[in-house]
Amino acid sequence: MNFKCVLFFCASISMVYTEKKFNLKQVVILSRHSVRTPLSKYLNVMTPKTWPSWNEKMGYLTAKGALLEGFMGEYFSMWLKEEGLLPVECPTKEDFYVYANSKQRTKASAQAFVNKAFPDCNITVHHSGDIDPIFNPVIHNDSTVFRDIVISEMTECLESLNLNSSYEKLEDILDYKHSQLCVKGNMCDFTKDKNEIINVVKGQKPNLWGPLKISNSVIDAFIMQYYEGFPSSSVAWGLLNNILQWKSVMNLSRSYHNVIFNTTLVAKDIAKPLMNYVSNLFLQNDSPKAVLLMGHDANMYTLLKGFDFKLYTLKNQLETCPVGGKIVIQKWFDVVKNVYLLKIDYVYQSTDQLRDGQKLSLSNPPQFELLRLENCNTDNEGFCLWDDFVKILKGL
Numbered sequence: 001m002n003f004k005c006v007l008f009f010c011a012s013i014s015m016v017y018t019e020k021k022f023n024l025k026q027v028v029i030l031s032r033h034s035v036r037t038p039l040s041k042y043l044n045v046m047t048p049k050t051w052p053s054w055n056e057k058m059g060y061l062t063a064k065g066a067l068l069e070g071f072m073g074e075y076f077s078m079w080l081k082e083e084g085l086l087p088v089e090c091p092t093k094e095d096f097y098v099y100a101n102s103k104q105r106t107k108a109s110a111q112a113f114v115n116k117a118f119p120d121c122n123i124t125v126h127h128s129g130d131i132d133p134i135f136n137p138v139i140h141n142d143s144t145v146f147r148d149i150v151i152s153e154m155t156e157c158l159e160s161l162n163l164n165s166s167y168e169k170l171e172d173i174l175d176y177k178h179s180q181l182c183v184k185g186n187m188c189d190f191t192k193d194k195n196e197i198i199n200v201v202k203g204q205k206p207n208l209w210g211p212l213k214i215s216n217s218v219i220d221a222f223i224m225q226y227y228e229g230f231p232s233s234s235v236a237w238g239l240l241n242n243i244l245q246w247k248s249v250m251n252l253s254r255s256y257h258n259v260i261f262n263t264t265l266v267a268k269d270i271a272k273p274l275m276n277y278v279s280n281l282f283l284q285n286d287s288p289k290a291v292l293l294m295g296h297d298a299n300m301y302t303l304l305k306g307f308d309f310k311l312y313t314l315k316n317q318l319e320t321c322p323v324g325g326k327i328v329i330q331k332w333f334d335v336v337k338n339v340y341l342l343k344i345d346y347v348y349q350s351t352d353q354l355r356d357g358q359k360l361s362l363s364n365p366p367q368f369e370l371l372r373l374e375n376c377n378t379d380n381e382g383f384c385l386w387d388d389f390v391k392i393l394k395g396l
């Protein structure tokens with residue numbers, strides 16, 4: 001039998017059977033940078049214990065982070081080519097556009113992504129200025145009405161929390177009673193010390209000072225140690241031993257982010273420039289087919305609240321907005337019904353995929369979690385009507 005004919009036959013058969021019911025038309029990927037070193041300058045006053053040291057500067061993407069983001073790049077490139085959105089050869093700037101916040105960890109994450117997604121393609125990672133207003137998670141509204149409502153919403157959220165057992169666990173891990181904050185600063189009890197709302201002013205990121213802020217800073221350091229691959233005995237000094245203990249302290253981290261980013265008015269205000277940017281990508285007809293936006297957890301949290309996403313849970317993950325995780329907004333065309341559809345997935349690496357540095361592939365894909373918008377009715381296949389999404393975008 002003629003080999004070529006057989007191949008041709010196979011190819012035509014597979015074309016018939018893989019002709020897709022849905023065609024991917026456009027994608028915007030909003031990503032958080034990958035694994036970085038801890039951010040807080042004050043970790044040393046929060047415990048008498050010695051913190052493990054890192055190779056990179058404070059707040060920088062680590063080598064492991066670059067590796068992990070490269071795996072994401074490879075996977076996304078494979079996926080987007082398979083769906084026919086991107087060409088098999090190097091994408092042009094009409095095909096694929098990358099825009100990162102100007103911090104080292106976001107630029108380096110985007111670079112790591114494209115290096116592996118499109119090797120030898122000379123893709124430019126765009127960024128702008130020292131502080132980029134599109135990504136900078138600060139308040140824009142300087143009216144007192146706004147400030148008063150925000151503070152009362154944040155206070156209400158704070159007062160609804162019941163975190164005593166999580167606080168107690170964390171105090172044990174830190175040996176908090178012997179920390180400088182306690183010994184010299186007289187802040188000795190997470191369950192009694194006050195959480196103060198700060199920086200609810202134009203040009204600032206709203207924040208807290210007190211037990212919840214301290215907790216979030218140290219837990220962030222623990223999570224990064226875990227992802228980076230520090231030995232179990234040095235991650236939280238070996239004192240977070242099981243999933244329940246992790247979940248207990250992660251409640252502090254989730255609560256911190258809920259207070260500062262998960263109240264409606266402040267989230268919509270902070271995320272406005274980024275939401276408008278995303279909106280323009282979809283509403284203008286000369287946009288690149290795929291855009292990667294590389295930002296921070298603050299961008300993810302505020303955009304999720306700003307666009308009114310429903311509550312979701314990420315399986316095999318402890319963070320609400322994990323490092324390297326991506327909100328992937330997809331425009332699809334339904335060939336049969338002749339209609340455009342929206343689908344949004346959270347695509348992220350599991351805690352194991354991050355810690356073990358697992359290469360991603362079709363047989364070891366990243367995790368996908370369908371996201372739903374409050375104002376766009378999602379069907380059984382995970383789609384909602386594109387026109388309904390357009391209404392949301394136009395109403396911003």
Ligand SMILES: *[C@@H]1O[C@H](CO)[C@@H](O)[C@H](O)[C@H]1NC(C)=O
Pocket residue numbers: 122124
């Ligand atoms: C890579 O892209 C930059 C900017 O887009 C351009 O200036 C440069 O000449 C390109 N280099 C190569 C090797 O194509």
Ligand SMILES: *[C@@H]1O[C@H](CO)[C@@H](O)[C@H](O)[C@H]1NC(C)=O
Pocket residue numbers: 141142143145146265
């Ligand atoms: C500031 O917030 C107030 C209260 O929500 C709102 O009425 C006002 O329109 C906002 N101003 C701007 C410039 O967005």
Ligand SMILES: *[C@@H]1O[C@H](CO)[C@@H](O)[C@H](O)[C@H]1NC(C)=O
Pocket residue numbers: 162163164191192
């Ligand atoms: C948490 O602990 C504080 C002080 O230890 C106590 O005053 C408060 O009532 C406790 N909160 C709850 C919800 O149990």
Ligand SMILES: *[C@@H]1O[C@H](CO)[C@@H](O)[C@H](O)[C@H]1NC(C)=O
Pocket residue numbers: 165166244247248249251
């Ligand atoms: C975390 O908080 C939720 C409610 O906010 C609570 O139901 C859950 O039991 C807490 N988990 C742990 C392990 O403390």
Ligand SMILES: *[C@@H]1O[C@H](CO)[C@@H](O)[C@H](O)[C@H]1NC(C)=O
Pocket residue numbers: 254258262311320
């Ligand atoms: C954000 O706030 C809403 C209520 O407005 C709540 O239902 C949701 O659980 C919060 N998000 C998270 C991640 O806890």
